[in-house]
Amino acid sequence: MIGRDLLLIDDLSREEIETILETAQHMREVGEREVKKVPTLRGRTLVNLFFEPSTRTLTSFEIAGKRLSADVVNFSPKSSSLSKQESILDTARTIDAMDPDAVVVRHRVAGVPKRIADVLDVPVINAGDGAHAHPTQALLDLFTVQNEKGRIDGLSVAIVGDIAHSRVARSNIAGFQKMGAEVRVAAPPTMIPAQVETLGVKAYTSVREALEGADVVMMLRIQLERLEGALFPSVREYSATFGLDREKLRYARDDAIVMHPGPVNRGVELSHDLADRRPSVILDQVRNGVALRMAVLYLISGRRRPEGSDVRAAKGD
């Protein structure tokens, strides 16, 4: 994995995912120490190039890099409503010219991390591009489930929410299936993408049916501002039909866990009492996120390049 981009979880083999999860397990321990530091990435430069604002993911990557002793720089260009390809790539080339060891990119339009990766020689990690992909989120979700359940193979995972617009849904569908789980999605018909069955999932418009026998219930955030009225009539009806509360949760297995990528719209996709306590593992997801990103940063930019070699030939190992 050294020197490779991480743009899509689909690009990782099952073995590579297992390596990442194992490494994350070791990294978790670092966060439990009093001195939360290992020298692994000392002297490395990591740039977080976030075109789309984010607090959780940005902070998570920043803390992950710092715990590995890397020099972390956050660069959030002011986004204009007309995103000109030229200026994105020029920005990326400018950063590249400062010789970072890895660049983490987030953008609200699908495909930008790939375009940047095509142009840059340093590894690019996708921190979320539009509705397309969010590989590190899926990896930390896999890590969380593995810690909770001891395995991923054979589990039933139900993802509920705006599937059509969710990069978290797409990456989790791919990731969980790769690791042997069965995935279903539930949403109002207006939020199920066209021909979703080509992703290998069964789609439900009844959350009760989707939860039948589920081991993992993953709730997605609804973007109220963008969607109310256009894709569903009201928050009231959405939360009554698709919001998770203890009553609906009874349709899942008794030992089912509840996940959410955050931030949670309390009372909308998750009731207040479910948001804060077991079986919800939302804060564990956040804690695991730091460990997981440490693992990814370490595995991708961890090994020193051979002395005297051409810097530009470092890609691909």
Added chain:
Amino acid sequence: MLDPSAGRDGPADVLIEFGRIAAVEAGLEAGDAEAIDVSGQWVTPAFVDLHVHLREPGHEYKEDIASGGRSAVAGGFGTMACMANTEPVNDDPSVTDFILDRARQDSPARVHPIAAATKGLAGKVMTEMVSLVEAGAVAFSDDGKTIMDTGVARRVMEYSRMVDAPVIVHAEDRTLVGAGVVNEGAVATRLGLPGNPGLAEAVHVSRDIQLAELTGAHVHIAHVSTAAAVGMVRAARERGLHVTAEVTPHHLTLTDEATLGFDTNTKMAPPLRGRSDLEACRAGLADGTLDAVATDHAPHAMHEKDVDFREAPNGIIGL
């Protein structure tokens, strides 16, 4: 005795006990029961009218649920589905509840409310279909208006799949109707009144049939009036699409020639059409393309119709 659902079409007797039908058979003995001789007449189950405007809440001066119900049973209708263009619009469970409550108290005919497809019939935001069905709505329609934004129509139909309820379309491209008050054609030309072309209906019927195919929704075309629309519904059915349609009694019996005296009672939406449209509607009813006759009962106060042809509101009574 004509009862298609029981496969009955022939002479028979009916026994009624304590206000309920106890038996339907040929050759029943009357015994000491009161015998009513209806030989030579038709006896059928009570009619169902899929499309009425009961005007309550809000316009009770035109009609209310009680008078609508009484008219209905006087004409042999035992059940009616009422449209949502009341005031307030039936786009909220509280209005659906009100209508059902009124009907329970005052109407001798059963009432099934059709809720609005978009809030306020404004054609922008879909209604809370799940709560409306829970309150008793049987279908969704913006009838009275049309959803002009095709993207909104699509989302409305997609969302309706969740509650498995039909979306009833009033197919009329308002931008083609313009100021039209009479079917565009020879009669309008003679009368000097602005015409409403049959294409206004055809364009939306075509659109909504294709949306039905894309979304898998059950689309029901209200008051079909043109040959073009009948043809499209027939083709859609041949392709196995879930499209149904209804036609009014007036579109089966009157053409735009009825408007020649400027009688405002002949003004309705969609307008009375030409002879070939009428023939096509009859053929469509006969071959099953048009699934039902629905009156589109649209009452107005007398003084409202006593104005000039342009001013008069659209509507003819049916019950």
